[in-house]
Amino acid sequence: MKPAVLVSREVFDDTLALLAEHCAVTSNQADVRHPPEALAALMAAHDGAVISTNDRIDAALLDRCPRIRVISNVGVGYNNIDVAACTARGVMVTNTPGVLTDSVADHTLGLILATCRRLTEAEHYLRAGRWQANFLKQMLGKDVHGATLGIFGMGRIGQAVAKRARGFDMTIRYHNRQPLPPEQAAGAQWRDKDALLAESDIVVLLTPYSPATHHMIGARELAAMKPGSVLINVARGGVVDDAALVDALRRGHPWAAGLDVYENEPQFDPRLLELANVVLTPHIASASEPTRRAMANTAARNCIAALTGQVPPHLLNPEVREATRA
């Protein structure tokens, strides 16, 4: 009998076809958002689940689904999943690194350009019929070329952002817990957190969210940023204290921010909408059609592998499989 897989949200037809070759699939192409109770009830009848980063998987939910053997996240960030609770129950957890690196890096550059050159503000100005004349000091922005870029989280995506930034003649600095080997840093210099904030014209956040990075950028850090600088958050809501950011942006320090992620998504601080010095996108950094398809199909392959006795390509808790084999 084929193993039973729940796909919690809408995916591409080819993702379902891929899964159906090996599994009996319960899909959700209507894209109904299941509250935790309903998700647990559905998952309880399945061996595996392909889930979205909006689905929360915690110990209480897992206890209601003893049949589940794999949680396959459609996304690289997996702070929505209590991996330790999964490991303790022998449940494999997988994610989709790699396939979204370039699309997220592209979007990051888009946010940098839109924020520094006031693109959305300028478009609103034009659409509102306020463009009556051309004048020297119209919509003055910041130059992106030649700026100093400070990257928090110089992993795969950080390095892809740095590669693009070199094309803009930017000076690149970064902060990771440990400096990278020189061949990976490719000329970018490591700085401690405060030095990176003080030196950068543009600060980009790509740090994974965890209790350790909760409000990593709060009122103190925002005050420590270089005057006239810009903050870009493409990491996760919660890495930035959004209330402190709104207060800081109101004072014009940082000068502006470009945000793709927010605390309590899809809710966000409504005061952000009152600010002209922000560019806001709804967590779409990875949302090109080929990339979202690749993410869903990678998640499907991870799930199939886990349920057919193979090692999933992107297994986050290999100790589960080792325990099963022992």
Ligand code: DGY
């Ligand atoms: C990810 O893959 O983590 C993206 O943020 C999409 O959720």
